[in-house]
Amino acid sequence: MDYVFDLDATLYQDNGEVENDCERLIQKFFAERLNFTDAQSREMREKILRRFYYEAQAMEPMFGISEKEFMDYICATGVSHLSPNPELDRLLAALPGRRFIFTDSTIGHVRDTLRQIKVNERRFEQIFDAECSGFCFKFQKAAFEAFFKATGTDPHNSILFEDSLRNLKMAKSFGMSTILISPSAIQKEKFVDLQFPDINKALAYFIKQKTAHFLKK
Numbered sequence: 001m002d003y004v005f006d007l008d009a010t011l012y013q014d015n016g017e018v019e020n021d022c023e024r025l026i027q028k029f030f031a032e033r034l035n036f037t038d039a040q041s042r043e044m045r046e047k048i049l050r051r052f053y054y055e056a057q058a059m060e061p062m063f064g065i066s067e068k069e070f071m072d073y074i075c076a077t078g079v080s081h082l083s084p085n086p087e088l089d090r091l092l093a094a095l096p097g098r099r100f101i102f103t104d105s106t107i108g109h110v111r112d113t114l115r116q117i118k119v120n121e122r123r124f125e126q127i128f129d130a131e132c133s134g135f136c137f138k139f140q141k142a143a144f145e146a147f148f149k150a151t152g153t154d155p156h157n158s159i160l161f162e163d164s165l166r167n168l169k170m171a172k173s174f175g176m177s178t179i180l181i182s183p184s185a186i187q188k189e190k191f192v193d194l195q196f197p198d199i200n201k202a203l204a205y206f207i208k209q210k211t212a213h214f215l216k217k
């Protein structure tokens with residue numbers, strides 16, 4: 001059994017501070033690295049998103065800046081507000097199978113986050129970041145295809161833990177089992193197998209209920 005984890009807003013919960021900080025860094029990049037005014041930045045980002053899935057994918061063709069440089073810049077968010085979660089480290093260790101992190105963020109951000117929440121990086125077989133997927137993102141088929149190929153994970157024998165419905169929908173289209181981590185109202189979408197308010201509760205369930213039993217349903 002393979003357990004696949006998104007990072008942001010899945011392995012920790014905040015009030016959107018990391019996401020907001022990332023948006024602040026995107027604006028800073030457009031202002032300081034690309035020398036756009038606020039109005040020009042807004043216009044340019046709208047233009048980019050009509051042609052590309054995400055700003056990162058426009059960097060090389062439009063500005064001659066590597067996707068990696070852009071992603072390293074915007075993912076260097078603050079994480080010091082995140083609460084340590086040593087219980088999560090214990091739960092991960094007790095899961096009977098391989099564990100992966102599959103994130104649209106960067107390895108640097110993953111490491112900063114794990115250090116802050118007190119989860120040992122060695123709990124994971126591999127950290128598969130945006131660079132590993134060739135800067136495709138999880139709402140694109142190609143990101144999942146790259147993940148399965150690189151990790152040898154069989155989608156029919158793996159579970160994705162995620163806060164994004166869009167990403168869970170993509171995972172389900174490959175046959176993965178899907179767990180929504182969200183404290184908000186229960187989602188009735190067909191592509192969500194189960195929902196838990198936080199990652200600790202989800203893992204406690206899988207350790208107690210035996211994962212194989214869940215997959216047979």
Ligand SMILES: [Mg+2]
Pocket residue numbers: 006007008009010162163164
């Ligand atoms: Mg997330």
